[in-house]
Amino acid sequence: MLEINKFDRIIVANWKLNGSIDFIEQYLQELNCSKLESSNNCGIICAPSVYFHKLVGRLNPLFLGGQDCSNYSEGAYTGEVSATMLKDASCQFCIIGHSERRQIFGQSNEDVCIKAMNLIANNINPIICIGETFEEKNQNLTKDIIYTQISKSVPKNATKDFVIIAYEPIWAIGTGKIPSLEEIDNIHSFIKNEIQNIENYKILYGGSVNSNNASEIMDLKNVDGVLVGGASLDALEYKKIMNS
Numbered sequence: 001m002l003e004i005n006k007f008d009r010i011i012v013a014n015w016k017l018n019g020s021i022d023f024i025e026q027y028l029q030e031l032n033c034s035k036l037e038s039s040n041n042c043g044i045i046c047a048p049s050v051y052f053h054k055l056v057g058r059l060n061p062l063f064l065g066g067q068d069c070s071n072y073s074e075g076a077y078t079g080e081v082s083a084t085m086l087k088d089a090s091c092q093f094c095i096i097g098h099s100e101r102r103q104i105f106g107q108s109n110e111d112v113c114i115k116a117m118n119l120i121a122n123n124i125n126p127i128i129c130i131g132e133t134f135e136e137k138n139q140n141l142t143k144d145i146i147y148t149q150i151s152k153s154v155p156k157n158a159t160k161d162f163v164i165i166a167y168e169p170i171w172a173i174g175t176g177k178i179p180s181l182e183e184i185d186n187i188h189s190f191i192k193n194e195i196q197n198i199e200n201y202k203i204l205y206g207g208s209v210n211s212n213n214a215s216e217i218m219d220l221k222n223v224d225g226v227l228v229g230g231a232s233l234d235a236l237e238y239k240k241i242m243n244s
C-alpha cells in the first residue's frame with residue numbers, strides 16, 4: 001500500500017457516473033501526464049471501474065482510484081466489484097462511504113468499515129468519506145455526526161500511514177456552497193486532534209471545490225488536500241487545482 005505521509009497534498013478527482021472512452025482520450029491529452037511536474041502532490045483519478053484499463057499505465061505520476069467496492073470478496077452478488085478485483089485492475093486508492101452511496105444506495109457506517117477492511121487486506125488505500133446534512137449542521141450536530149461516522153466506519157487496523165479521511169458536508173456537494181474557511185479548518189482540527197485513534201490522519205475537504213477556491217482551502221493548516229467532483233471532469237481545471 002502506498003505510504004501517504006510523503007505527500008504534501010492529496011488531490012482526488014471523483015468522476016462519479018461520468019466518462020466514456022472518447023472523454024478519457026481527450027482528458028488524457030489535455031492533462032498531458034508526462035509533462036506534469038513530479039512534486040510532493042498526490043493526484044488520484046477515481047474513474048468508473050469499467051474504464052480502468054483505459055487509464056492503466058497512462059496516468060503516471062497520478063494514481064488510479066475506484067469509487068466504491070463491495071462488502072463481499074466473491075460469490076453470488078450480481079453487479080458488485082470486489083476489492084480484490086480493483087487491485088487486480090491496478091487500482092491503488094478507493095473512495096468509500098461517499099454520501100451518494102450512503103444516501104442513494106443505503107450504505108451504513110458498518111458497511112463502510114467492512115469495505116475499508118477489504119481494501120486494506122488488498123493493499124488499496126481507502127479514502128473514507130464523512131459529512132453532515134444541512135439539517136444536521138443547522139442543529140449544531142456536525143461534530144456529533146462526524147464523530148459517530150468516524151468511530152463506526154474507520155476499522156481498528158487503520159493507520160494514518162495509509163488511510164485518508166475526506167470531510168464532505170453533504171450540503172456543499174455539487175451546490176456551489178462551501179463552509180467558511182474557518183469552519184472547514186475547525187472541523188478538520190476536531191477530526192485530527194479530538195477523535196481517538198484518528199490523530200494526525202490526512203484529512204481532505206470535498207464539496208464544490210474548483211480552481212478559484214482550491215488554493216485558499218488547501219492553505220488551511222488542517223487541510224491536507226481536496227476531493228473534487230464536478231470540477232475534476234475538466235482536465236484543465238483539475239490541473240489548475242493540482243498546481244494551486
Ligand code: PGA
Pocket residue numbers: 014168172173174175206207208209227228229230231
Ligand atoms: P463536487 O463533488 O466537487 O461536485 O461538489 C464532490 C464530491 O461529491 O466528492
